[in-house]
Amino acid sequence: MKKFILDLKIKENRKLSDQYSLIILTSTEKLPEILPGQFAEVRIDGSSTTFLRRPLSIHYVDYEQNELWLLIQVVGDGTKRLAALKAEDSLNVILPLGNSYTEPETKSAKALLVGGGCGVAPLLYLGAHLKRSGFEVTFLLGARSKRDLLQLCEYERFGTVYTTTEDGTHGEQGFVTQHSLLNGSNFDYIYTCGPTPMMKAVARYAAKTKANCEVSLENTMACGIGACLCCVTDTINGHVCVCTEGPVFNITRLKWQI
């Protein structure tokens, strides 16, 4: 897929909670084709401590509105600057980067999308894609507390939403992998993104239930386009770049101890 460097315009920067912001970007030109699971490398301007671009998942693309959504969790100065951007400001992005989640091969497949923390970001766009392709979509979203479960109504547009919170303020109390849903139902495809321990637990569950499982890995990236080889993960084929051969990996390719 052809990659672009674009100066997108901020249409809205919505503070969703203390830590999270939703940036809605638009462009005078039609946004390029982007697949679910892909990401962007965003230039941070005006931060004296941020030197490199920051990788951010494509949260959602609305081609009708010509909108691209990013979900930002503020963890350091770079994401803080992003959360402080105002409508009409511009943001320099390189996209679309990386591979994407793959659709199930059989149309009747049941898909479970498991996200934790900021890892829910790519799942919205993935859910939309899967629903459009006719799959039954179930979301299982986990967070520390109710206020970290963001915009559930958006996910509800594309599937059934189950939640867990660590403090029990929303959905079932505990971690996503402890949700009762996982006892009863059987899913053919499980897609997950979030903290590594969570993804490993999900991978374990998938292995047990013989579901196909794709995870989206994070990594420290310098270029995002396969040029620097800084972002490797160890696979059965040796070191591969997360920014080009990932961020999405089928767990069978990883060397995780699960």
Add this chain to the structure above:
Amino acid sequence: MKKFILDLKIKENRKLSDQYSLIILTSTEKLPEILPGQFAEVRIDGSSTTFLRRPLSIHYVDYEQNELWLLIQVVGDGTKRLAALKAEDSLNVILPLGNSYTEPETKSAKALLVGGGCGVAPLLYLGAHLKRSGFEVTFLLGARSKRDLLQLCEYERFGTVYTTTEDGTHGEQGFVTQHSLLNGSNFDYIYTCGPTPMMKAVARYAAKTKANCEVSLENTMACGIGACLCCVTDTINGHVCVCTEGPVFNITRLKWQI
């Protein structure tokens, strides 16, 4: 004089022209005593290429309104950030720094204040001081063009204002030192600030007319408080720091070839 590190609040940031901005700062507490000719070291936030503070003259202090004025000429990223600050933003400053212009010793002395470009900045506050002390104040302000002659009405509050512009769009055409005023009148004290070639020309005139002459030197500064010894100028007493023994120097102390 005791120095302070203060977080001042921007009351107004007025764009005076393409290149110049007037920043009006205020504080919840009473501003400290500041003398004419002194400067501040201003921290620049949110610039990825600016590391050190920037020295800026005190343009004016209005104790009644508890206001401190800075006149900014945008020349690089640091001053660009300053010009982009908005009302309510805060600005971290260290002040008051450096020595100050000295008042004439005889009450009847006639004072000429010669400024060029951004060098007009400290002269406003100096003029106000001199007028309050009962001296007759004349300003001679030079600029490239009319639009670079800023806020003349402010200077008019404290003395007679003459101007030169290089393109003849305001006042006499030419450089300040070519102004006809200098042929007729005789001044006892000449204070000047601006580009070095201009100050040298003013110093020559002062030497010729046997006027007392003080110039305000620029220099590359790292600390602004006499700790780093980066900002020296050569004087008859050897290398001295412009940030503590200056920025104001009597020309008799400098080793200028005039």
Add this chain to the structure above:
Amino acid sequence: MANLNINIGRLQLKNPVMTASGTFGYGTEYSDFMDLSRIGGIFVKGTTLRERQGNPYPRMAETPSGMLNAVGLQNKGVDYFINHIYPTVKDIDTNIIVNVSGSTVEDYVETAEKLNSLEKIPAIELNISCPNVKEGGMAFGTSCLSAAQVVSSVRRVYKNELIVKLSPNVTDISEIALAVEAEGADSVSLINTLLGMAINIERRKPVLSTITGGLSGPAVKPVALRMVWQVAKAVKIPVIGLGGIMNAADAIEFMLAGASAIQIGTANFIDPTVSIKVVDGINEYLDRHGFQSVTEIIGALEI
């Protein structure tokens, strides 16, 4: 429009702007963003005799105005390059230069020998910052003796333009430059990365899997510029300058200090089109100052 052509020995460049090894992949990674034929050359990834997996993750740490990397020369080996990559890059209308790395003198020699035969590879760049495994892991480029040894051995087998890339982690870089010049290097490039380190204080562990790594980016520019100036004064062969170049002004600093051409590394990550902007910026500078040719500014620093 000034004349931007420049020669580095027998290497003819349409302009002095090239991209640095390890930061520009094989060029093709950047072809979506820019016309690769507009730059003077592309230094491709560090290539070794045999495939290397490189170092474990994490390999990167951001630092003030720079980054540390510990990639560790991951590449599929010179044969793979010749058979699979060379065919995809040989028709790019610019100089494709292979950065040759190794762990022993023999490694370098064999790799250089294999590249000798490739028609569209006009030069190699010997990366002598690699640890010499037979000498306790000291980098070849940190002593005159081992630097000279590897260069003279490669020189014997390699017929095209031989660029030797110097390590900045030395007391006196001009001494090393003179040593490799004496052994027949056609030109030198500098600097490679400065050895640095970062610690994650919450985990009390080094950030990089290898503990230390190579520092690059604008943070190192003042050091790189100083070394280019020192080396350009010392040697007679052309000098290629790099280290922290982010824009045309930086590139011009290196040329004034004595570099005949420059490479852009880390800056590509922040702006993949930066090299084109540097070409345009140099041209604008030459025009503004009334220079007819870029050769006029090489070493034109007034002291």
Add this chain to the structure above:
Amino acid sequence: MANLNINIGRLQLKNPVMTASGTFGYGTEYSDFMDLSRIGGIFVKGTTLRERQGNPYPRMAETPSGMLNAVGLQNKGVDYFINHIYPTVKDIDTNIIVNVSGSTVEDYVETAEKLNSLEKIPAIELNISCPNVKEGGMAFGTSCLSAAQVVSSVRRVYKNELIVKLSPNVTDISEIALAVEAEGADSVSLINTLLGMAINIERRKPVLSTITGGLSGPAVKPVALRMVWQVAKAVKIPVIGLGGIMNAADAIEFMLAGASAIQIGTANFIDPTVSIKVVDGINEYLDRHGFQSVTEIIGALEI
């Protein structure tokens, strides 16, 4: 509130945070902003046997995340220090350490000897990054031989705590550290500035009057940290770490890498109260991680 006390040999510090020579004047420049007695020590300006005018203007250039300086040891000489400055600083309730610089071994020795007698100067820091005028201007600290020579000569006359400040412009800094340890240095501090350069491209001239100058600030931190780690592994005497420390997290990195104490230099210019904030930040870190004493984090890096 953890215990922040630390000893560097016989030098007792109330906490490991000190300010670096040349960046904090004589301390008094900062007394309007902070309580000087809250930090562990103050390293005063480079002091030489005789008055020095330093280098001509310009002496400073800003660089990405750092600065170059070419002050050139401007100071009024050791006698002036003893007679006029010492009386004004001796009652500051912290360690006042004099940074001793020179152009010949004899200079260092005489200066150290004079400082020996000052009751309230518990230590000197030998700045061996100065050019050795008798040896063609190579810095003392860039060869084991000349470093050892100056240290052994000073050691013979100086009875209090002798800290030797190492130059980073070397191939192998631990070698130099071992050499000065062998000659009786009580501790080492590192790093001094990296040699760098900047050019004004519009004027085609070096920015600094001396062409090259010393690079400091966060840009050098990764290099400084790496060197502190290497030296701390090599020597048995305490190590004082510095180079680019801007905040408590940076300071903790140096301590985890093996520094028993740290110095803050360039950061003072941006925030004159930074040293106090670093003291508080270290304390907060120790509490958060359940350490009783700051000594527990020295060299506590897990590899």
